[in-house]
């Protein structure tokens with residue numbers, strides 16, 4: 001692509017528009033990694049500062065996102081419509097939409113339940129729990145950050161490999177437990193620095209904060225999850241019955 005250095009349009013803007021064009025025409029597809037700043041600078045014969053400005057603007061407009069230490073990727077512009085009736089896992093939801101789910105484990109450990117976690121799981125304070133924090137991705141794009149607490153007495157022998165795959169599949173298929181119902185709250189918030197970095201969004205971006213407790217048929221809580229979902233990616237659908 002030719003950059004017109006005599007144009008009244010700033011060079012970073014011309015580059016920005018060119019990359020947008022490649023994304024809109026699907027020459028760069030969601031999940032694709034962009035060339036590095038250095039490569040771009042060589043390609044366009046401009047400084048790395050100029051490239052950085054163009055990419056920062058693309059990040060801010062949601063066209064691309066950065067993952068620390070990895071690079072810059074083309075964002076999927078799709079918004080996920082998630083039905084809130086029925087207990088479905090992240091893995092199932094993403095697969096049902098024809099996308100590929102994956103997880104990046106930030107934390108996997110057994111710890112002692114603090115007061116809040118103990119109350120939510122109806123166990124004693126300082127009882128042992130699994131604490132799992134995962135970035136949940138769809139087609140390699142970070143969608144949510146989930147922190148789950150599960151009692152080690154009920155969910156036995158949980159491994160990091162299992163957590164990297166599907167927790168609900170393990171609970172239901174391997175342990176043979178059936179999930180009966182969940183209670184869930186949803187509230188609006190803004191991403192802090194750490195959350196924005198993990199999710200590849202701008203600090204202060206809208207997020208949805210969710211807390212879910214899932215119960216077995218004997219009203220025993222099995223999981224307490226605090227989640228952060230990207231506000232630009234999720235839309236929730238609720239079925240409302242006349243007589244409920």
Ligand code: 16G
Nearest residue numbers: 089090091166167168169212225227
């Ligand atoms: C959903 C649940 C989460 C659960 C996860 C299990 C919310 C809002 N929803 O995302 O509590 O831990 O599914 O998914 O938190 P997995 O079976 O794919 O691990």
